[in-house]
Amino acid sequence: SQQGEEDPQALSIQEGENATMNCSYKTSINNLQWYRQNSGRGLVHLILIRSNEREKHSGRLRVTLDTSKKSSSLLITASRAADTASYFCATASGSRLTFGEGTQLTVNP
Amino acid sequence: DVKVTQSSRYLVKRTGEKVFLECVQDMDHENMFWYRQDPGLGLRLIYFSYDVKMKEKGDIPEGYSVSREKKERFSLILESASTNQTSMYLCASSYLQAYYEQYFGPGTRLTVT
Numbered sequence: 336s337q338q339g340e341e342d343p344q345a346l347s348i349q350e351g352e353n354a355t356m357n358c359s360y361k362t363s364i365n366n367l368q369w370y371r372q373n374s375g376r377g378l379v380h381l382i383l384i385r386s387n388e389r390e391k392h393s394g395r396l397r398v399t400l401d402t403s404k405k406s407s408s409l410l411i412t413a414s415r416a417a418d419t420a421s422y423f424c425a426t427a428s429g430s431r432l433t434f435g436e437g438t439q440l441t442v443n444p
Numbered sequence: 445d446v447k448v449t450q451s452s453r454y455l456v457k458r459t460g461e462k463v464f465l466e467c468v469q470d471m472d473h474e475n476m477f478w479y480r481q482d483p484g485l486g487l488r489l490i491y492f493s494y495d496v497k498m499k500e501k502g503d504i505p506e507g508y509s510v511s512r513e514k515k516e517r518f519s520l521i522l523e524s525a526s527t528n529q530t531s532m533y534l535c536a537s538s539y540l541q542a543y544y545e546q547y548f549g550p551g552t553r554l555t556v557t
Contacts (some may be wrong), residue, residue: 354485357453366543368545375532375551375553377534377550377551378487378534378536378546378548380545380546380547383544383545424487425485425546427543427544428543429543430494431543432543432546433489434487435486436486
């Protein structure tokens with residue numbers, strides 16, 4: 336199975352609400368990253384959190400990492416219609432990244 | 445601005461054809477990657493390269509080969525295309541270590557008929 340598994344698979348919210356996505360993984364990691372993919376396009380890197388960090392912020396994004404539970408969460412505050420996309424977590428271990436299957440976020444105007 | 449480009453956005457090929465997908469990055473990155481993305485399966489690594497003329501197999505290399513003759517260019521080759529290779533193909537590059545931030549191209553949607 337995938338190293339990183341996102342939850343939920345799909346999320347639909349209203350503009351202005353917060354969106355929270357979770358990622359669980361199985362093995363030890365060097366870092367964990369979140370990416371966004373707009374429909375039919377390539378992935379765009381959002382944020383990287385190292386294994387010795389617990390929380391990181393970037394604009395409206397907040398990422399937490401709990402290595403004891405092998406889980407991470409991505410919070411998008413004050414969501415906008417333009418945030419509609421698929422969001423992937425990627426775990427870094429060894430010499431590569433392993434991507435989860437993604438969470439499809441829909442923000443309704 | 446960082447840029448990864450792929451030779452085609454959409455490609456239609458026949459079964460048995462030899463297919464070349466090309467990727468070019470302008471960031472002088474050491475590492476380059478080819479993934480395929482399928483519904484329900486996420487992104488799966490086909491091959492990656494950490495230097496010119498160097499390559500390593502990913503999770504699903506069967507039916508594919510790669511070439512990296514210049515640092516900026518990484519090609520994916522389907523020796524004899526089959527219908528089960530119909531997919532979205534994504535190229536990426538990264539600086540220094542392969543597990544750092546990756547920059548992706550726009551993707552090539554390949555259909556094999």
